[in-house]
Amino acid sequence: MKKIGLIFNFLILLSTLNGFTIYRDSLDNGLIILSSEAHKIPMVEVRLIVKAGSFYDPSGKEGLANLTVRMLLRGTETRSGDEFLEEIEYRGANINANVYEDYAEIAARSLSKDLETILGLLAECVQKPSFKVEEFSRLQRQVHSQIVSQLDDPFYAGEVAFRKLLFSDYPLNHEPSGFDSTVNQIDITDVKNFFTSYYAPNNAFIVIVGDFNSDSMKMMVEKYFSPWVKREVPEVSLRIPELNGKKGKLIKRDISQSYIFFGFYGPDNRAVDWIPARMMNYVLGGSGLTSRLATEIREKRGLAYSVFSYFNRFCHGGYFIAGVQTKNESANEAVELIIKEISRIRKDITEEELNRAKRFYTGNFPLNFDTYREMANFVTRVEIEGLGLDYAERYERLINKVKIEDIKAAAEKYMKLDNFCLVIVGNIDESSISIEGLDWVK
Amino acid sequence: MMINFIFLAFSFQPIQVYEYQLDNGLKVLIYEDHFAPVVSVQVCYRVGSYNEPSGLTGISHLLEHMMFRGTKKFGPKEYDRMIDEAGGEENAFTSTHQTVYWANLYKDRYELALMLEADRMQNLVLAEKEFIPEKQVVMEERRLGENDPYGTFFEITDHITYLQHPYRQPVIGYMADLQNMKREDVYNWYRHYYNPANAVIIISGDVKKEEALRLVKKHFGRIKSVLVKENVYSEPPQNGERRFKLIRDVSQPALVITYRAVDINHPDAYVFEVIRMILSSGKTSRFEKVLIRERGLAADIDAYVSLLKYDGTFSIFAIPQIGIAIESLEKEIYGEIERLKKGDLTDEELQKAKNQTLTNFTFRQDSPSGMGFAIGYWEILTGSWRNINLYPEGILRVTKEDIERVANKYFKEENRTVGYLLPGR
Numbered sequence: 001m002k003k004i005g006l007i008f009n010f011l012i013l014l015s016t017l018n019g020f021t022i023y024r025d026s027l028d029n030g031l032i033i034l035s036s037e038a039h040k041i042p043m044v045e046v047r048l049i050v051k052a053g054s055f056y057d058p059s060g061k062e063g064l065a066n067l068t069v070r071m072l073l074r075g076t077e078t079r080s081g082d083e084f085l086e087e088i089e090y091r092g093a094n095i096n097a098n099v100y101e102d103y104a105e106i107a108a109r110s111l112s113k114d115l116e117t118i119l120g121l122l123a124e125c126v127q128k129p130s131f132k133v134e135e136f137s138r139l140q141r142q143v144h145s146q147i148v149s150q151l152d153d154p155f156y157a158g159e160v161a162f163r164k165l166l167f168s169d170y171p172l173n174h175e176p177s178g179f180d181s182t183v184n185q186i187d188i189t190d191v192k193n194f195f196t197s198y199y200a201p202n203n204a205f206i207v208i209v210g211d212f213n214s215d216s217m218k219m220m221v222e223k224y225f226s227p228w229v230k231r232e233v234p235e236v237s238l239r240i241p242e243l244n245g246k247k248g249k250l251i252k253r254d255i256s257q258s259y260i261f262f263g264f265y266g267p268d269n270r271a272v273d274w275i276p277a278r279m280m281n282y283v284l285g286g287s288g289l290t291s292r293l294a295t296e297i298r299e300k301r302g303l304a305y306s307v308f309s310y311f312n313r314f315c316h317g318g319y320f321i322a323g324v325q326t327k328n329e330s331a332n333e334a335v336e337l338i339i340k341e342i343s344r345i346r347k348d349i350t351e352e353e354l355n356r357a358k359r360f361y362t363g364n365f366p367l368n369f370d371t372y373r374e375m376a377n378f379v380t381r382v383e384i385e386g387l388g389l390d391y392a393e394r395y396e397r398l399i400n401k402v403k404i405e406d407i408k409a410a411a412e413k414y415m416k417l418d419n420f421c422l423v424i425v426g427n428i429d430e431s432s433i434s435i436e437g438l439d440w441v442k
Numbered sequence: 443m444m445i446n447f448i449f450l451a452f453s454f455q456p457i458q459v460y461e462y463q464l465d466n467g468l469k470v471l472i473y474e475d476h477f478a479p480v481v482s483v484q485v486c487y488r489v490g491s492y493n494e495p496s497g498l499t500g501i502s503h504l505l506e507h508m509m510f511r512g513t514k515k516f517g518p519k520e521y522d523r524m525i526d527e528a529g530g531e532e533n534a535f536t537s538t539h540q541t542v543y544w545a546n547l548y549k550d551r552y553e554l555a556l557m558l559e560a561d562r563m564q565n566l567v568l569a570e571k572e573f574i575p576e577k578q579v580v581m582e583e584r585r586l587g588e589n590d591p592y593g594t595f596f597e598i599t600d601h602i603t604y605l606q607h608p609y610r611q612p613v614i615g616y617m618a619d620l621q622n623m624k625r626e627d628v629y630n631w632y633r634h635y636y637n638p639a640n641a642v643i644i645i646s647g648d649v650k651k652e653e654a655l656r657l658v659k660k661h662f663g664r665i666k667s668v669l670v671k672e673n674v675y676s677e678p679p680q681n682g683e684r685r686f687k688l689i690r691d692v693s694q695p696a697l698v699i700t701y702r703a704v705d706i707n708h709p710d711a712y713v714f715e716v717i718r719m720i721l722s723s724g725k726t727s728r729f730e731k732v733l734i735r736e737r738g739l740a741a742d743i744d745a746y747v748s749l750l751k752y753d754g755t756f757s758i759f760a761i762p763q764i765g766i767a768i769e770s771l772e773k774e775i776y777g778e779i780e781r782l783k784k785g786d787l788t789d790e791e792l793q794k795a796k797n798q799t800l801t802n803f804t805f806r807q808d809s810p811s812g813m814g815f816a817i818g819y820w821e822i823l824t825g826s827w828r829n830i831n832l833y834p835e836g837i838l839r840v841t842k843e844d845i846e847r848v849a850n851k852y853f854k855e856e857n858r859t860v861g862y863l864l865p866g867r
Binding site for chain 1: 475477478479480510518519522523526527528529530531546547548551574575576577578579580582583585586588589590591647690691692693694696724725726731734735736738741742761762763764790793794797798799800801802804805807808809810811
C-alpha cells in the first residue's frame, strides 16, 4: 500500500449521540480533511471550502468572491466548463458553487462509487481554473440580471438595505452575491487576483460525509490535493464602525404590506455570550408561534403571518433582525410592538421561559444530524466557527449552565434601543412611523 | 467530449413501507430508517383546494391554521408549546389534494405527536375569539403572496389555464372569500373531512413497526369515521392559445408558458418528467446550457411538471437577462421545444436524465421526513405509495420516440397559456 502522508490527529465527537464520528486530518500543504463515515445509502456529500467569502470583497467590487467561486465551474486548463459539468451530471451527481460571508464552497453530492471522480474534479477546478474572459462576461451578465430581479422581492430588497444601513462601509454590508451596482465593476483580473490571494490549501478544508472507505478516501485526497501549493494568505483586519443613534430607511413600493426590519449588531462567531444571546432570542422571536413577538403581533392581534427574529453571525461580526410583514396601516403598531418587546426582554425574562428554551435546545439537538447533508453542514460549522471538535459533547452543558443573569447581560449588551436601524419596504410615509429621534436616511 | 461510462452497475433498491388499515379506515404507513434517533409523524387528510366550492376557497388552509388554536383538552398554542418543549419541530401545509400536519421528534417521544394528532382529529374547539385573529393572519399571508413579485402571476396562470376545474383556485383562497368566511363554515369543513377514514398517517424514522402500530391503535383506534365522497371534475380541451399580461411594480419582466398535460397516473407522466430533466435539471440541461450560458438570454429559467390526481400541466418560467426582450426569450424557448418535436436528442442526453432519476431516487432516502412526505404524496395522489417503486422503471422505459411523440402531442400553440409580467405602475 502506498504510504499516506497524513498527519493523523483525529478526535471523536458525537460518539454518544447519533453515533457518528468525525475525523480531522491534514495534508502537508495545510489542507484540512474533515470526514465522517456513514453507510445508510450509497451516497457521499463532498464540500471543498475556502475561507474566501464575501467579507473579503474589496469595497466597490462587492460580488467578487461570488464570481470567483462560480468561475471555478466554468472551465479548467484541460476541459471546458461544459465538459467539466457533463462529467459530473452524466453520473447523476450534482455540483454547486456557493458563497457565504465567511467562505466560498464547491459542494457536490454523488453515488459512493463516483467519489474519486468528484475529488479529482474538485482538485482540478481549484488548482487549474482557466478563467476565460468570455465565460466571465457571460457569468457577470447573468449574475447582474439575477440580482436586479431578486430586488423585485420586497423581502430581499429590505434585507439588502438593512445590511447597508447597519454596516455602512464595513464589508458585511452586502449580501454575498454583491450589490447590483458593483457586480459590473469587476473584471477578470480582479477574479484572478482574488483567487491567487485566497485560494490556498492552508486556507481551505474538505468535508466528506457518507458512504466511503476511510483508507481509500485518504489516498484519493492525497493523490489529488497534495500538489496544491501552500502560500501565504493576506490577513484582513478592519474595525466595525460604531452604531450611533436611530437610523431609518424607507423604500417606497406599490404593495399592500410593509416589510419591517429592525435591528442591531450581534455577536460574532467567537463571542462567548453567543449561547445566552441565542436563548434570549428564542424567547423573543425565535420560537415560532410561541415566541413573545409572535404572541403579541400574530396570535393576539392577527397583524401578521410572518414575524420573527434572528441573529446572523460571522467570523468578523454579526447582526440581529426582528422582522414582520403587515398591512401598511398596521406598520407603526408593529414597529411599536417590536420595540416594546425588545425593551421588555432587557428587563424581564422568567425562569420558566429559560427552562423552556433549555428543554428545546437540548431536545432538538439530535434532530440536526439525521441526514448526510445536515451532518456535512454541522461539520462545516464546527470548523468555520471554531466550535471545537468536542462541541457536541459539550453542547448540553453549555445550554444548561446558562442563568437568567447571562441572558439579561446579553440582552443589555446587544439590544440597545438608543442605537438601532429600521428599514421598511412598503407603501407608507415616514410620518406614519412615530419613533422619537429617528433619523431617516435618503 | 468523452464519456466512457456506462450506467449498468447501479440497480435501485425498492423502498419498504409497512401498510396497515385500522378498522375505522385509518391508513397507517410505516417507513423504518434507523440511521438517526429521529421520528417524523405525519397526518395527511385527503382534502385541499380541489374540494372547495366557489365562495369557500381557502377554507382547507384556514382550517389548517385553526388546528393550532386549541382543543377541548389543550388550549390555544398548547400543541406548539408541548412539541417545542420536547425539542421537536412541527408545522403543517395545505395543497391541492391534501392537508398535512407533521412533527419530527427524538425517537423516545414521538408518541406525544400521536396523542396530540388524535386529539385534534376529534376535539377541535374552533372558538370564535381564536377564529377572528387567525383569519386576519391568513389574510396577511395572502397579502404576502400577492406582494411576492410572482405570486399573483402564477395565480392568474392557473386561473386562465383551468376555466372550470377546481385546479384554478389558489390554495390560500381569494381575499373576499376569506373575508366572508364564518367560524361555522370552517367547523363544518372540519367535521366533514377530518376523520380516520379520510386520513393517512405516516411514521417515518427510527421506530419498530409493531410498536408504532400499537401506538397508533392506542390513540386513533377508537375514533369514529364517516366515509367522505369526492366529486370528480374535468376540464375540456383548451382549443386555442390564451395570453395575458400583468403589470406590476417590478423592474424585471418575467414569462410563463403553461401547457395542458396529463394526470399523474397517465402513462405519459414519465415522459413529461424526462422532458423536464432534459430541459432544466442541472447545469448541463438545455435551458441552462443554451439559454442562460451560451446565448445569455435568460437570467433564470426552469421547467415544472405539475401532474395531479385528475389533470396536470407542464410549465416554463423564465426571467430574461437585462437588455433581452421578453418576446425574443419566448421565441427561443419555443426553439428548444421544437428541437424535442423534431427528435433532436442524443442517446447521452436521454441516458443522463435516466441516470439522474436513479441517483435522485437514492439521494432522496437521505431524509426520513422527506421520505415520509413522498410516501404520503404518492399514496394520496396516485392511490398507492407503491408507485414510488414503479417510478424508476417507468423512467427507464422512456424512449426517444416517446419524447418526440409527447412533445408533438402536447406542446402545441392551441394547448398553451402564456403570461407576461411587465414592469409598470
